Amino acid sequence: xxxxxKTIAASLAAPREREIxxxxxxxRALDKGVVIAGDIVIxxxxxxxxxxxxxxxLTSVDRMQHLGEQR
Amino acid sequence: xxxxxxxxxxxxHGPTLxxxxxxxxxxxxxVAVPPLAAVVxxxxxxxxxxxxxxxxxxxxxxxxLMQQQTILPVRFGTLLRDVEAVREVLTRHAxxxxxxxxxxxxCVELSLRVLWEQEPxxxxxxxxxxxxxxxxxxxxxxxxxxxxHTPLAALARDTRLRLLETPRMLLTAAYLxxxxxxxxxxxxxxxxxxxxxxxxxxxxGPWPVYHFVSKLAD
Numbered sequence: 500x501x502x503x504x505k506t507i508a509a510s511l512a513a514p515r516e517r518e519i520x521x522x523x524x525x526x527r528a529l530d531k532g533v534v535i536a537g538d539i540v541i542x543x544x545x546x547x548x549x550x551x552x553x554x555x556x557l558t559s560v561d562r563m564q565h566l567g568e569q570r
Numbered sequence: 571x572x573x574x575x576x577x578x579x580x581x582x583h584g585p586t587l588x589x590x591x592x593x594x595x596x597x598x599x600x601v602a603v604p605p606l607a608a609v610v611x612x613x614x615x616x617x618x619x620x621x622x623x624x625x626x627x628x629x630x631x632x633x634x635l636m637q638q639q640t641i642l643p644v645r646f647g648t649l650l651r652d653v654e655a656v657r658e659v660l661t662r663h664a665x666x667x668x669x670x671x672x673x674x675x676x677c678v679e680l681s682l683r684v685l686w687e688q689e690p691x692x693x694x695x696x697x698x699x700x701x702x703x704x705x706x707x708x709x710x711x712x713x714x715x716x717x718x719h720t721p722l723a724a725l726a727r728d729t730r731l732r733l734l735e736t737p738r739m740l741l742t743a744a745y746l747x748x749x750x751x752x753x754x755x756x757x758x759x760x761x762x763x764x765x766x767x768x769x770x771x772x773x774x775g776p777w778p779v780y781h782f783v784s785k786l787a788d
Contacts, residue, residue: 519683519772519774520774521622522683523681523683523774523775523777524625524626524629525620525625526681526742527643527679527681527777527778527780527781528625528628528629528643528645528646528780529620529625529645529646529647530645531643531645531780531781531783532642532643532644532645532646532778532780532783533579533642533643533644533645533648533783533786534645534648534785534786535576535644535645535648535650535659535786536786536788537788539650539651539655539658539659540648540649540650540651540655541573541616541617541649541650541651542616542617542618542647542649552620557735557736557739558736560683560685560739560772561685561736561737561738561739562738563685563770
């Protein structure tokens, strides 16, 4: 795990295997799981940022030519 | 009262929560409305940005919990007003949570993405050619995806499948798999990769069962 919080965009230069795991994490933690709605919710994650992060990572995984060890 | 960051829904009668620090290093705690409990942590922030570090902190808590009990993972970044709001969520959606916990009991989620190199379609001479080419590609994708998905789905309790999320991503799938079957599924993925050398199979997990929770009623 990293010491400093990074933005999703900053992680895009990471090695390929890491990108796949991160894409799978984003696809899950930000887009799936139990969703609570209503005025008792103070905040949920920023949808615009999520969308951009997912799209960019998806595109980057799509362009992969070769893959090594996976998680 | 402090806002409560929500990680997961579980049974109240499960094992005692492990001593775990989650997002921002704050220890997790349980809020119970028997037979359910929510795993939470008080946070002073008003929102949690989806940075990679925060996402992994959220995920680490869920992965530690799922080692010892069945959980329903909550979407990243969910902050509730206070403990009373957490109890309200457990009470209002009790029936759905209980049914979901039963459905995914003892299971984890495995992810599969498959990349393929599609032959570029011949230059279409007409709109009709173009549409026929597209149709043929989609049929080919369906056939190739089925060859991978069918043997894996046979080992899973439930599945989610998406075709051609991008042109090169033949399929994106999530499998709800009993923990005892994880090695078997991985072995099958390895065999399928061997049988389909022109495809790249990317399998990750075990993940919390993110894809297999029900949408809550309003």
